[in-house]
Amino acid sequence: MRTLGYFCRYVPQELLEACGFKAVFFKPDFSSPQFSSLPVPFCALCKTFISWALNHRELSGFVVPLTCDASRRTYEILRALSVPVFPLDVPALPGEIALRWLTENLNELARELLARSGRSFSEFTASLRQTLEETLRQREAFFREWEERRGASNRIPLLLSGSHFAYALLPLLEEKGFLVFPDLPENRFLLGEEPLLLTASPLEDLTRLLLHRLPCPWFSGSARRIALKKLCDTLGLRGVVIVFSKFCDFQLYEIGLLRRSFGLPVLCLEHDTTSSFPQWETRLDAFREMILCG
Secondary structure (H helix, E strand, O other): EEEEEEEEOOOOHHHHHHOOOOOEOOOOOOOOOOOOOOOOOHHHHHHHHHHHHHHHOOOOOEEEEEHHHHHHHHHHHHHHHOOOEEEOOOOOOOOOOHHHHHHHHHHHHHHHHHHHHHHOHHHHHOOOOOOOHHHHHHOOOOOOOOHHHHOOOOOOEEEEEOOOHHHHHHHHHHHHOOEEEEEOOOOOOOOOOOOOOOOOOHHHHHHHHHHEEEOOOOOOOHHHHHHHHHHHHHHOOEEEEEEEEEOOOHHHHHHHHHHHHHHEEEEEEEEOOOOOOOHHHHHEEEEEEHOOOO
């Protein structure tokens, strides 16, 4: 099967699969090679994604969202290096204009991918409806499984949010006695609002689903803080760990606002393309004691 790589929650896995491709999400760690030709003050994720794309030319291509500046530069660099890359322009704010614009952009991306896979648009539409239905089923199962784990565990329920490199922290958090709820880029099931009912137009349904997904720090300002606060309250989470990239202006700006919004203990861990696990372990020990002591 043809395969497409991607790294952002705004790239819809449902659309890639409905077009006849296997979607592979990029999850870097601190051992991932970097594209060395970029300057030091550049997004760690984009450095490693460019290197990954160059080393995986057996893939059919890569889908890159045109969102933050680093993501846009990533698309331009891959295109200049003759890597097959497909852009997806994503609006920065919700609303009816954004809905129409993103639907048109998704339609354009779908038709370009269908031209490569050989599927018809009617086959794509039928498959997209099925994948959307499956996404909603998986979302229900995801939250049901969380509630079961929460009820059967005496661990400290915690929100882990932030960059792709936060995945590397999961084993350490489990070791320290935390039960982790992930607000991480691969998690497609977190929504800022309740999901909409599916209609007769799967492509518009997909657009609504994308615009209702829990946004990244780049998207829609206060909507993310409100949604995260509601999530913590609803799930009874007792603390928040934010893993942020050193040169991500959006995450850096958001941190101070999140501290005031949550009303919970918040631990912020900064990284570049190298980890600081010994220091992080010490800070996590102190953070755990702070939660337990109230």
